Amino acid sequence: MSCWETLADYGLRSLGIGERLLPRSDFTLCQQVVLIGSGMLWNIYFGTLALLSGFVLATGLALAKAAKHPLIRQPALWFIFVFRGSPLFIQFFFAYFLFLSLKQVYPILTPFTSAWAGALVVLFFNTAAYSAEIFYGALQSVPKGDIEAADAYGFSGARRFRRIIWPTMLRLAWPA
Amino acid sequence: MFTYCTDPAALEGLKWLSCYLTTAKHAAFYQSFGTVLLLLAVTAPASLAMGFAGAMAARARFAPLSFLGKGYIAIVRGVPDIAFFLFFVIALDQGIEYLRHITLCPDWDQPIRQGNDFIVCQAAKAPLGNAPQWVHEVYGFGLAVFTFAIVFGAFAANVLFGAMRAVPHNQLETAAAYGMSPRQIFWRILVPQMWVYALPGLSNLWMVLIKATPLLFLLGVEDIVYWARELGGTKTPQFTEYPHGDWRMWYFLFLLVFYLAFTRASEIVLDRIMRRLTRGQATFGGEAQRKAAA
Amino acid sequence: MKKLILTVAALALSAGMGMAASHGKTIRLGTEGAYPPYNYIDDKGEIAGFERDLGDELCKRTELTCEWVKNDWDSIIPNLVSGNYDVIIAGMSITAERDQIIDFSQDYYPPTASTFVAKSADADLKGVVSAQTSTIQAGYIAESGATLLEFATPEETVAAVRNGEADAVFADWDYLKPIVEASGGELVVAGEPVPLGGDVGLGIRESDKDLRDKLDAAITAMKADGSLNTLLKKWFGEETATY
Numbered sequence: 001m002s003c004w005e006t007l008a009d010y011g012l013r014s015l016g017i018g019e020r021l022l023p024r025s026d027f028t029l030c031q032q033v034v035l036i037g038s039g040m041l042w043n044i045y046f047g048t049l050a051l052l053s054g055f056v057l058a059t060g061l062a063l064a065k066a067a068k069h070p071l072i073r074q075p076a077l078w079f080i081f082v083f084r085g086s087p088l089f090i091q092f093f094f095a096y097f098l099f100l101s102l103k104q105v106y107p108i109l110t111p112f113t114s115a116w117a118g119a120l121v122v123l124f125f126n127t128a129a130y131s132a133e134i135f136y137g138a139l140q141s142v143p144k145g146d147i148e149a150a151d152a153y154g155f156s157g158a159r160r161f162r163r164i165i166w167p168t169m170l171r172l173a174w175p176a
Numbered sequence: 177m178f179t180y181c182t183d184p185a186a187l188e189g190l191k192w193l194s195c196y197l198t199t200a201k202h203a204a205f206y207q208s209f210g211t212v213l214l215l216l217a218v219t220a221p222a223s224l225a226m227g228f229a230g231a232m233a234a235r236a237r238f239a240p241l242s243f244l245g246k247g248y249i250a251i252v253r254g255v256p257d258i259a260f261f262l263f264f265v266i267a268l269d270q271g272i273e274y275l276r277h278i279t280l281c282p283d284w285d286q287p288i289r290q291g292n293d294f295i296v297c298q299a300a301k302a303p304l305g306n307a308p309q310w311v312h313e314v315y316g317f318g319l320a321v322f323t324f325a326i327v328f329g330a331f332a333a334n335v336l337f338g339a340m341r342a343v344p345h346n347q348l349e350t351a352a353a354y355g356m357s358p359r360q361i362f363w364r365i366l367v368p369q370m371w372v373y374a375l376p377g378l379s380n381l382w383m384v385l386i387k388a389t390p391l392l393f394l395l396g397v398e399d400i401v402y403w404a405r406e407l408g409g410t411k412t413p414q415f416t417e418y419p420h421g422d423w424r425m426w427y428f429l430f431l432l433v434f435y436l437a438f439t440r441a442s443e444i445v446l447d448r449i450m451r452r453l454t455r456g457q458a459t460f461g462g463e464a465q466r467k468a469a470a
Numbered sequence: 471m472k473k474l475i476l477t478v479a480a481l482a483l484s485a486g487m488g489m490a491a492s493h494g495k496t497i498r499l500g501t502e503g504a505y506p507p508y509n510y511i512d513d514k515g516e517i518a519g520f521e522r523d524l525g526d527e528l529c530k531r532t533e534l535t536c537e538w539v540k541n542d543w544d545s546i547i548p549n550l551v552s553g554n555y556d557v558i559i560a561g562m563s564i565t566a567e568r569d570q571i572i573d574f575s576q577d578y579y580p581p582t583a584s585t586f587v588a589k590s591a592d593a594d595l596k597g598v599v600s601a602q603t604s605t606i607q608a609g610y611i612a613e614s615g616a617t618l619l620e621f622a623t624p625e626e627t628v629a630a631v632r633n634g635e636a637d638a639v640f641a642d643w644d645y646l647k648p649i650v651e652a653s654g655g656e657l658v659v660a661g662e663p664v665p666l667g668g669d670v671g672l673g674i675r676e677s678d679k680d681l682r683d684k685l686d687a688a689i690t691a692m693k694a695d696g697s698l699n700t701l702l703k704k705w706f707g708e709e710t711a712t713y
Contacts, residue, residue: 082432085439087387090431093401097425100633201515301553308496309537312554398540406504406511409625410632412652415506416513419652422629 046123054127059166061128062135076132083129088122095122131173138173139165184417196418205403209434212389212400215321219385222325224378227332234337245333252330261391264323269302276300316397328385335377340366342373372453372462379446386439404431496535497681498555499525503540504623505645507705508561511540520705521559524578527697531688544603544622547571550673556681558673561642563606565668573676575685577669578698580711584610587646588631588638588660595661600627600636606666607640631657644706 064076083091096118142165150164180187181195196202233245252260273296277284281297303311343366351365393401408424454461501509503517512518517538529536539555550558550572564574584607586595600619601608611618619636621627628649630636638660639646650657674682692698699712 081440082436086432086435087390089390089393089401090428090435093404094425094428094432097422097428100422101425103633199513199515201511201513204515309498309539312539405623409623410629410649412506412648414648414652415510415518418513422632 046120049120050123050127054124054131057124057128058131058135061132062139062169065132065136066139079125080129080132083126084133088126091122091126092119134173135169138169141172142168192418196420199418201407205400205407208398208400208403211317211397212392215317215324215389215392216385218321219324219328220382222321223328223332223385226325226329227334227336230329230333231336231340234333235340249330249333249337252327253334257327257388258391260327261323264326265319268319268322272302273300276302313397320392320397324385324388328381328388331381331384332378335374335381336370338377339370339374343369369457372450372457372459375446375450375453379442379450382442382446383439386435386442400431400434404428496537497529497557498537498539499529499557499559500539500541500546500550500555501525501558501560502543502546504543504625505561506648507644509559520701521561523701523705524692524698525557525559527692527701528685528688531691532684534684542622543605547673550675553675556674556678557685560673561670562673563666563668564671565606568673571676573674573678573682575672575674575682576689577671578689578692579670579702580713581665581669582711583643583663584640584666585643585646585663586638586640586660587628587650587657589634589657591658591660593638593660595638597637598635600630600639601641602627605641607642610664610666611640628657644710647707 061076061080064072065080067073067076099118146164146168147160150160155163180191181198184192184195187195230245230248233241234249236242236245277296277300280299284297303315347365347369348361351361356364390399390401392399404427405424408422408427410422411419413419450461451465454465456462456466501517501521503509503511505519507520509517509519509521517540522538525536525538541549541555543560546558546560546562547568549555558572561579562568564577568574586593586599588595596614596616598619599611599614599616600621601611602624603620603622608618608620619627619630621630624641624645627636627639627641628646631639643663646659650659672685674685689698693713702710702712
């Protein structure tokens with residue numbers, strides 16, 4: 001088996017493309033590099049996916065935490081507290097078993113019991129909670145003058161947020 | 177535990193549960209929470225000490241020492257925790273055995289590495305093969321504590337190093353002008369004042385440390401994760417007086433609640449300490465406190 | 471930092487030497503503690519089961535002081551080789567592959583059949599089958615063409631069938647029997663039993679010939695006076711194979 005064939009067969013294995021069974025004997029150096037590399041691809045894939053989707057949720061959570069109405073603020077506070085206050089390791093275990101038992105009642109949840117989907121959900125919530133905290137901090141430090149100026153120019157609520165507050169918030173949050 | 181627990185099969189509801197939760201096996205589970213707390217209690221001061229030494233070394237005027245301190249901080253911070261935990265514990269264990277091997281068995285003629293095996297003479301095993309079980313447990317726990325201290329020491333060193341530099345420079349200059357020696361300036365002016373700058377970083381680190389404790393499971397110490405899995409698994413009537421289904425979810429929910437309560441309590445305590453340390457400091461927070469009081 | 475490591479090493483060194491003098495011959499028995507009826511953790515939190523009884527009896531006959539150690543299945547052989555304990559007593563079948571790395575005593579349990587257990591008797595045995603990592607059963611499934619789903623503990627392999635992650639579980643019948651009986655019809659045997667692997671024996675380091683001979687002699691004696699059969703019947707039921 002040439003190295004090129006190995007790469008073709010196993011390079012994207014972690015994404016579910018190519019051979020499923022691992023080579024069983026005679027590991028060549030090339031195979032080791034490809035297989036470990038493929039596992040790393042998995043890490044990157046997970047990380048990006050969780051980060052991208054978590055980003056949207058994080059913005060929503062940060063806004064909810066800054067909201068005045070307790071019915072909006074409290075759930076956001078709890079969500080952030082639960083996911084930031086406990087170890088990711090325990091969250092993974094708990095979510096896995098939770099999905100398993102929920103599946104008995106709601107068969108619709110079946111896909112989440114496969115290890116990768118469950119892990120993605122937990123990772124997604126986890127990154128969202130952590131970045132929400134960062135965004136919240138950034139939101140608090142958006143200069144008051146910017147908002148007043150936006151009001152003076154007659155920006156409406158949603159437009160003011162999209163054009164003024166959000167870009168400033170991202171700029172402030174970027175280093176973190 | 178209770179007198180009515182002699183025949184659990186006849187019990188129901190809360191009574192059954194009260195017996196179930198007080199078996200000797202559950203006592204081991206509760207004890208493992210003690211292990212986690214003990215780990216934290218030992219590791220936190222140890223890493224703080226490591227961090228203090230590291231920060232002192234890093235800002236030393238003697239170049240090699242400063243290089244050593246900065247290198248320690250950079251290397252440990254640059255490597256992912258889990259990789260460090262898995263690799264370092266094995267390396268440390270084998271390192272100790274290797275040193276003992278060289279001193280205790282000078283006339284050993286076989287190679288130490290035979291294929292995958294790491295073989296040292298019997299007298300060099302750490303702890304000795306015939307040592308009682310508790311020695312093995314303490315040894316494993318000690319290795320874990322040491323590894324945690326090294327890793328978190330580096331992070332603490334980084335925080336303290338930054339905090340030492342954040343103390344206003346004119347304070348130190350004033351002290352020098354009063355004729356204090358560098359040693360006096362360090363211990364009497366710098367160290368008492370740096371804590372307020374270090375505390376936000378250190379409390380963050382403490383939270384990370386709490387959340388890193390389930391890694392003990394990866395190090396093979398029988399910790400809360402091990403017992404939660406063992407106790408939560410399905411139990412058949414033949415091998416236990418308390419058969420039940422798959423309860424792992426509830427055990428992990430309990431662990432989740434434990435960690436949440438613990439981090440919340442830490443937050444409250446750390447907030448108090450911060451408020452106490454801020455008092456009278458020439459910082460934004462200190463100024464706000466002064467105004468509020470006035 | 472280096473100095474610190476050296477100090478710790480020196481401490482460990484002196485502590486170890488102190489202990490060497492004060493303790494006699496202790497044999498450490500390593501087991502998994504998650505494989506009833508062979509070995510499991512009872513309500514008192516102690517190791518129990520067939521192998522606990524057998525191990526204690528062997529220690530009494532050989533006049534050795536014994537100590538029980540729990541170790542995960544997947545690292546049970548490496549930890550024996552590196553000397554963390556002296557004997558593996560964990561329902562381990564004697565295979566040629568394992569025999570290359572460690573030594574085995576004579577068998578103390580006759581060859582057993584492995585079975586598939588599933589939620590229905592006509593389950594797809596070529597579908598997803600769960601088995602414990604690095605067991606002879608896992609090897610068999612990997613060869614058979616079914617999709618192998620591995621777990622670190624036997625408990626998890628059965629749980630996977632209960633919650634529908636696997637179509638069937640493949641393991642020792644002795645392990646599955648009490649579970650099937652207690653499940654109240656939820657789990658049933660599927661397909662034919664497969665006679666798999668050899669006898670079960672004690673795992674011992676290759677260099678420990680003395681210990682192996684001692685334990686071998688004790689097992690022979692237990693076979694001869696029927697006490698091994700009594701133990702087998704106590705833990706595996708009246709109809710189990712005996713010597």
